[in-house]
Amino acid sequence: MASLFFFQRIIRCVVNLLMSCKDAEKQPIKVLITGAAGQIGYALVPMIARGVMLGPDQPVILHMLDIPPAAEALSGVKMELIDAAFPLLKGVVATTNVVEACTGVNIAVMVGGFPRKEGMERKDVMSKNVSIYKEQASALEKHAAANCKVLVVANPANTNALILKEFAPSIPAKNVTCLTRLDHNRALGQISERLNMQVSDVKNVIIWGNHSSTQYPDVNHATVTTQAGEKSVRELIANDTWLNGEFITIVQQRGAAIIKARKLSSALSAASAACDHICDWVLGTPKGTWVSMGVYSDGSYGIPAGLIYSFPVTCEKGEWSIVQGLKIDEFSRAKMDATANELIEEKSLAYSCLS
Ligand SMILES: NC(=O)c1ccc[n+]([C@@H]2O[C@H](COP(=O)([O-])OP(=O)(O)OC[C@H]3O[C@@H](n4cnc5c(N)ncnc54)[C@H](O)[C@@H]3O)[C@@H](O)[C@H]2O)c1
Numbered sequence: 001m002a003s004l005f006f007f008q009r010i011i012r013c014v015v016n017l018l019m020s021c022k023d024a025e026k027q028p029i030k031v032l033i034t035g036a037a038g039q040i041g042y043a044l045v046p047m048i049a050r051g052v053m054l055g056p057d058q059p060v061i062l063h064m065l066d067i068p069p070a071a072e073a074l075s076g077v078k079m080e081l082i083d084a085a086f087p088l089l090k091g092v093v094a095t096t097n098v099v100e101a102c103t104g105v106n107i108a109v110m111v112g113g114f115p116r117k118e119g120m121e122r123k124d125v126m127s128k129n130v131s132i133y134k135e136q137a138s139a140l141e142k143h144a145a146a147n148c149k150v151l152v153v154a155n156p157a158n159t160n161a162l163i164l165k166e167f168a169p170s171i172p173a174k175n176v177t178c179l180t181r182l183d184h185n186r187a188l189g190q191i192s193e194r195l196n197m198q199v200s201d202v203k204n205v206i207i208w209g210n211h212s213s214t215q216y217p218d219v220n221h222a223t224v225t226t227q228a229g230e231k232s233v234r235e236l237i238a239n240d241t242w243l244n245g246e247f248i249t250i251v252q253q254r255g256a257a258i259i260k261a262r263k264l265s266s267a268l269s270a271a272s273a274a275c276d277h278i279c280d281w282v283l284g285t286p287k288g289t290w291v292s293m294g295v296y297s298d299g300s301y302g303i304p305a306g307l308i309y310s311f312p313v314t315c316e317k318g319e320w321s322i323v324q325g326l327k328i329d330e331f332s333r334a335k336m337d338a339t340a341n342e343l344i345e346e347k348s349l350a351y352s353c354l355s
Pocket residue numbers: 034035036037038039040041065066067070111112113114115116132152153154155156157179180182183211265266267270
């Protein structure tokens with residue numbers, strides 16, 4: 001009996017040793033979160049520290065940036081991170097200094113900015129936020145790690161990302177993306193609710209274009225795994241009127257519906273989508289599955305080059321590629337062009353705000 005106990009202890013020690021060697025193999029990844037004292041930041045940082053973004057065996061160091069009026073709240077978030085004793089969390093920098101925040105970061109999640117409030121014009125948010133993104137572009141360009149991957153969450157997300165890309169010319173265009181994964185996940189959620197099926201069985205919806213009410217949620221290539229095999233969403237739902245009407249409007253207006261219900265914009269779902277976006281980008285999309293990401297257009301599907309536009313992408317070895325060759329019908333073409341036109345207008349508005 002005593003020897004069995006001794007043997008078990010030895011096995012446990014060997015397992016612990018192997019686990020700690022495995023842990024020691026991975027260098028911590030430095031993740032910047034701007035606007036970290038805000039509501040998305042508060043939901044996002046524990047997810048990253050728990051391994052939701054980069055995997056359960058990937059140590060992380062969090063760099064949290066906010067502005068001076070939020071410094072005390074930011075220090076409170078740091079205290080809570082320490083109190084949560086996350087095993088993967090190897091360090092926390094909480095600062096209002098943009099250079100300190102950007103130094104050496106491998107991933108930058110840009111959440112900082114002003115959310116639109118009641119009575120504010122689109123231009124009011126645009127002018128405030130694009131100047132933040134112009135300034136932070138330079139800091140990232142000068143101080144982030146080479147090959148830093150950037151995800152812009154703050155609205156107007158596509159145009160902020162474009163400004164960041166244009167004012168950080170040495171950061172490769174393929175490294176600057178914006179969040180439309182929340183819209184993608186919302187579309188998956190609506191389909192699974194309608195069919196009363198598991199959301200994990202639905203895949204390959206597409207969000208085309210802008211993270212705004214002109215986005216086009218497209219189910220023409222989406223499928224559901226059923227006991228009888230893979231079926232198309234259109235075939236299973238068998239209601240094109242709903243799919244071409246109400247479904248699109250629900251997804252386009254979901255952010256506004258959440259603001260109406262919570263009196264605050266979405267935060268937990270936005271944080272979760274940001275983790276999904278980076279996780280798939282870094283670790284790869286499952287075979288046969290694509291996701292939606294706002295990326296720098298190369299002219300695919302006739303979308304003007306030089307916009308940050310949401311496309312279906314697959315990811316492998318830390319690189320995204322736009323899914324090519326999907327059939328686009330007339331209905332989709334019109335919606336894809338309308339959201340591209342809005343992005344062209346936003347781009348010129350952004351430049352007029354900066355001049
Ligand atoms: N793309 C998406 O899917 C999506 C979804 C939800 C919200 N959003 C956007 O994300 C942004 C953040 O939303 P929130 O609810 O967390 O807002 P919030 O107001 O709670 O937090 C924003 C934080 O950014 C900080 N900030 C302001 N200027 C900054 C700067 N120059 N540098 C660093 N930090 C700065 C603020 O002090 C604040 O703490 C908003 O623009 C919102 O519209 C995008």
